[in-house]
Amino acid sequence: MSTKVLKEVLVTKTEIQSLCLKLAKEIEQDYQDKEPAIFLGLLKGCHPFMTDLIRHINLTLEVDYMDVSSFFGAVKSQGEVQIIKDMTASVKNRDIIIVEDIVDSGRTIKKVKELLEFRGAKSVEIVTLIDKPSGRTVDLAAKYIGTEVPNAFIIGYGLDYKEYYRNLEEIGIPRDEIIKEHDEK
């Protein structure tokens, strides 16, 4: 399916899996002497990454999710963050690792990080499969980064265009026809 949808593949299926393993082992090393951390996925884009990341982490851990939105169907971040669904666990005195598919402007993560710190988290770190530093509008850096991508709109492996293409096994730049097709609907 990827070849029909993507004009350029930026991260292959194999690369994604080795990045997940690399990040999992970094986190495992850093958290082995801590109490179980909460891996907080930001829906919906985090879903495949969360699944592939945590199965490589040989530690006791918790998984939780929040649904926050900053794109509202557009190809560029609109700069607003809305909490659609909150997490269920209490974060007070807990080590939290926010799990993101991509950090672009950084606004989503910054807001969520501030919220968790306000709620009394002991520590808040970020793991992202993809970092797009050229998109950054706030001062924010993830501690654990899979790979960087150039300043292009990308889809696949959790990343959507108008809710489609999250199921692609690769990450890349969509063909112009794909964007046009959904824009015309």
Ligand code: PRP
């Ligand atoms: C995307 C992505 C990140 C955020 C990154 O989520 O999954 O959460 O945008 O953008 P930022 O760094 O500019 O804030 P989106 O709000 O599109 O929701 P989704 O995960 O449901 O696709």
